[in-house]
Amino acid sequence: MKKIVLLVALAFVALACGEKKENKETKTTTELSGTIKVDGSSTVFPITEAVAEEFRTAQPKVKVTIGVSGTGGGFKKFSRGETNLSNASRPIKDKEKKACAENNINYLELEVAYDGLAVLVNPENDWVDSFTVEELKKIWEPAAQGKIMKWNQIRPEWPNEEIHLFGPGVASGTYDYFTEAIVGKSGSSRGDFTASEDDHVLVQGIAGDKYSLGFFGLAYYAENKDKLTLIGVHNGETVVKPTLETVSNGTYRPLSRPLFVYVNSTSVKSAEVVEFVNFYIENAGELSKDVGYIPLPAENYIEQKNKFQTFVKSNN
Amino acid sequence: MRKIKEFVIEQSLLTSALITIAVTFGIVAVLGFEAVIFFSEVSIIDFFTDTQWTPLFTDKHYGILPLLSGTLLTSFIAISVALPVGLSISIYLSEYAPTSFRKTIKPLLELLAAVPTVVYGFFALIVVTPFLQSIYPNLSGFNALSAGIVMGIMIIPFVSSISEDALHAVPHSLREASFGMGSTRLQTAFKVVVPAASSGIIVSIILAISRAIGETMIVAIAAGQQPRLTLDPTVPVETITAYIVQVSLGDVQHGSIEYRTIFAAGITLFAFTFLLNTISYRIRKKYQARYE
Numbered sequence: 037m038k039k040i041v042l043l044v045a046l047a048f049v050a051l052a053c054g055e056k057k058e059n060k061e062t063k064t065t066t067e068l069s070g071t072i073k074v075d076g077s078s079t080v081f082p083i084t085e086a087v088a089e090e091f092r093t094a095q096p097k098v099k100v101t102i103g104v105s106g107t108g109g110g111f112k113k114f115s116r117g118e119t120n121l122s123n124a125s126r127p128i129k130d131k132e133k134k135a136c137a138e139n140n141i142n143y144l145e146l147e148v149a150y151d152g153l154a155v156l157v158n159p160e161n162d163w164v165d166s167f168t169v170e171e172l173k174k175i176w177e178p179a180a181q182g183k184i185m186k187w188n189q190i191r192p193e194w195p196n197e198e199i200h201l202f203g204p205g206v207a208s209g210t211y212d213y214f215t216e217a218i219v220g221k222s223g224s225s226r227g228d229f230t231a232s233e234d235d236h237v238l239v240q241g242i243a244g245d246k247y248s249l250g251f252f253g254l255a256y257y258a259e260n261k262d263k264l265t266l267i268g269v270h271n272g273e274t275v276v277k278p279t280l281e282t283v284s285n286g287t288y289r290p291l292s293r294p295l296f297v298y299v300n301s302t303s304v305k306s307a308e309v310v311e312f313v314n315f316y317i318e319n320a321g322e323l324s325k326d327v328g329y330i331p332l333p334a335e336n337y338i339e340q341k342n343k344f345q346t347f348v349k350s351n352n
Numbered sequence: 353m354r355k356i357k358e359f360v361i362e363q364s365l366l367t368s369a370l371i372t373i374a375v376t377f378g379i380v381a382v383l384g385f386e387a388v389i390f391f392s393e394v395s396i397i398d399f400f401t402d403t404q405w406t407p408l409f410t411d412k413h414y415g416i417l418p419l420l421s422g423t424l425l426t427s428f429i430a431i432s433v434a435l436p437v438g439l440s441i442s443i444y445l446s447e448y449a450p451t452s453f454r455k456t457i458k459p460l461l462e463l464l465a466a467v468p469t470v471v472y473g474f475f476a477l478i479v480v481t482p483f484l485q486s487i488y489p490n491l492s493g494f495n496a497l498s499a500g501i502v503m504g505i506m507i508i509p510f511v512s513s514i515s516e517d518a519l520h521a522v523p524h525s526l527r528e529a530s531f532g533m534g535s536t537r538l539q540t541a542f543k544v545v546v547p548a549a550s551s552g553i554i555v556s557i558i559l560a561i562s563r564a565i566g567e568t569m570i571v572a573i574a575a576g577q578q579p580r581l582t583l584d585p586t587v588p589v590e591t592i593t594a595y596i597v598q599v600s601l602g603d604v605q606h607g608s609i610e611y612r613t614i615f616a617a618g619i620t621l622f623a624f625t626f627l628l629n630t631i632s633y634r635i636r637k638k639y640q641a642r643y644e
Binding site for chain 2: 178179181182198200201205206223224225226227228229230231232233237240241242243244245246247248
């Protein structure tokens with residue numbers, strides 16, 4: 037008996053060793069080195085960081101530095117040719133395009149993921165069917181602090197009960213984004229709500245409270261569908277609930293937006309940047325989901341990849 | 353040779369005592385230093401009178417009252433649970449229970465204090481809150497009530513153990529005199545032994561309150577994170593300790609006014625527990641002098 041156990045164990049050890057060797061061989065085919073400079077939006081930062089971390093295992097000698105100067109600050113450096121890639125949570129503006137043209141910087145825009153925000157209530161809440169942006173603004177703007185405290189202050193037919201608010205803390209990019217889209221100014225909101233950077237706390241809070249209202253990244257709703265009710269937001273034409281589809285086709289306004297990475301033409305002359313961007317497009321779908329964003333449809337990633345390959349070819 | 357050895361031992365003992373004191377003073381100094389800078393920017397009158405605490409948001413208010421009310425509310429609930437239960441246990445153990453039973457049950461009770469507070473926190477959130485919601489459906493998912501009750505359970509050993517020691521220390525002659533006058537066991541326990549041990553019991557209660565005020569994990573998990581000036585135990589509140597945790601874990605910039613709020617909150621908390629500990633020390637001294 038003992039012998040058999042030993043044999044099986046040995047076989048496993050042998051197998052394990054074999055596998056490792058194989059891995060190593062595939063990875064060491066082309067070892068690149070160098071530094072890739074990335075800067076820009078703090079919203080895109082988590083995705084780029086996750087990609088860079090994974091990339092480190094594939095190409096340990098390539099150093100990726102990622103700054104967070106904001107989308108505008110990132111484009112400023114990008115247009116001066118100081119960075120290879122620029123993270124952006126909005127498309128490039130005309131002014132920035134002009135700055136790039138003046139410095140002979142050609143660039144390519146790549147969509148990497150979508151960002152969607154879910155507005156949620158407790159499943160026992162039977163009065164709310166949708167919100168308008170104005171209503172959300174009325175609830176969350178700084179002037180609401182200590183004043184908008186009851187549901188019937190938003191719509192008179194809603195119950196005369198205290199409203200319990202839950203949202204991400206000020207350190208969260210989701211908070212910046214929500215306040216920018218709803219209140220109009222990033223980082224500007226009331227202060228008397230349960231604020232936590234930990235989305236689990238928000239899920240627990242909304243799930244356990246009939247008079248609650250909260251918001252956070254759509255990815256988190258997907259994990260807790262049975263405990264929360266998703267509320268549609270009026271986009272100016274009709275009420276839209278955030279789904280993979282409405283977020284990716286842009287009808288879930290204003291709480292969804294595409295996220296971009298920009299790459300310039302001189303950078304794609306170096307192999308490590310090409311390798312990194314290819315790696316980025318290949319893994320952005322999965323990694324963006326990990327960090328709470330919405331991946332593009334699979335065919336879009338293929339499209340982005342083709343776009344990038346043509347761009348590389350035309351610049352080499 | 354022996355003298356040197358004695359000297360070394362003596363000095364090392366002294367050093368360990370001094371280190372403890374130095375650490376305490378260091379903490380007070382850091383708290384005080386940062387708090388002074390905080391109060392140079394925020395008026396101390398606003399700090400104690402403003403009814404809103406929103407230092408991290410657009411409309412900034414620095415009123416400690418909502419955090420203080422959260423702390424006192426949860427501690428009050430905890431004491432309302434721990435006091436009757438803890439006292440009943442201690443009277444039973446000291447006056448009624450046979451010695452062998454007392455010797456086994458007392459360490460078991462003290463096990464309650466050995467449960468990590470984070471476990472208590474999840475117990476409050478996942479077991480106690482849903483249970484309370486089945487009785488009272490309007491209860492919020494985060495509330496002072498369930499955090500307070502669980503905190504009360506946690507501090508039962510503080511009350512029961514120290515009170516039991518005090519009750520047990522009451523000289524037998526008092527009990528015998530009471531029995532001799534024809535009193536029943538119950539009368540003796542409540543009219544003679546408890547009053548005689550009252551200072552010890554008060555010390556146990558104060559220490560338990562002090563523990564409840566400083567408790568962090570349970571309230572951070574189960575009581576919510578919304579500073580709110582209320583005495584309603586069914587809604588989310590935030591305690592001073594929970595606020596300090598929230599800011600310390602977030603990415604508030606060091607040296608900013610938001611960052612200094614935690615020192616102002618910390619020194620308020622320290623003032624409270626320091627006061628309570630001093631009172632309990634005073635009472636204990638008085639009590640020791642009584643029967644020796």
